[in-house]
Amino acid sequence: MASSLNNPWQRNPAWQEWMTSLMGGVSQQSLAADSESTFPPDRFYCLLDDLPLHLIPRPAVRALHRQSGESERLFLNPDCILCSNTELPQQLVEEEKLVCGFARQGTIAWVQDAASSALLPFWLGPRLDAVVRSLRQDEPVPSSLDLSDLNDDARMLLSAAAILVPENHATLRRRQLEETVRKWGPLFCDAGYAPLRSLIHPFHVAALRRYYRYLIRTGAIPLGDHQSSQRYVAYNEPVARFFHRSLTPVLSALAGEPLKPSYVYMASYRSGAELRKHTDREQCDFSITLCLDFSPEPALETPWPIRLDTNRGTVTVYQALGDGVAYRGIRLPHYRDRLGERQTSTSIFFHYVTEDFTGSLD
């Protein structure tokens, strides 16, 4: 079968249908098999064969749409490790507790980011697993993956997850992080805050939204804490803890000094909730607020910004799903207005301290 990557939207009806479902918000795709729907909903997983498409942030879908039109030679990422069932990459063997909230089943492709060295997990169903295992490390991926009936869908999914990458992928990733630090590092050091767009992979955003929505819906996450009676909260929840660790190198690079994670807090706000102006405790010297979920579904940024009182005045930060904002939570008073009627909003607060901090991390 000839490649349709040069203009897949026009040439490949199956691919067109898939992308249409991405753009239109269909929750299931044709790649899913019955056997792949047996993942426990109270565990985190990001199954590429059966992504919750309606939960992928819309700006990311548009970016995928643009990216899919690019024609380039792809290779199996040399920094991708395939693990079956309870196997783990060597780097995680000593820290198995970090994945205790994961669905430890099937095949997990662990992709090590060339810039941050963070390991990012993507689950593969039987068909994508067969595709990946059939590829050879040093040979370009065939332009049409005729090894199954997935063809360009497989190529697009695996490419978006960086399991398939262009030859210069590692260089590009390192350059991206360097540019982020060059662009935002001075602002972070001077004013104590910096926006970090698309901080979490959009497929992981979708998987996390599904996961936390399920936990909240089933009563596994309690409502109310000392700051607000109108938010569901989870302290050091295991899956958040995994991403907490993964983000450490990025925030350290931005801060210009080595940091270590202290604690992480997930909060899902109900309409009417308000976050009064406050500063944080000493465990929150460096923080990231990740915008994870919002309803109604935002086209771009959500209408519920965080405000930070900085040495440059009050800064209002609007975030899209998957965006982070880094800030110095001890120094900068921060707050949000009342959340509107029929709106809900979920954030994860990742907190860090300098590596020489000797106080409690709790």
Ligand SMILES: [Fe+2]
């Ligand atoms: Fe705070």
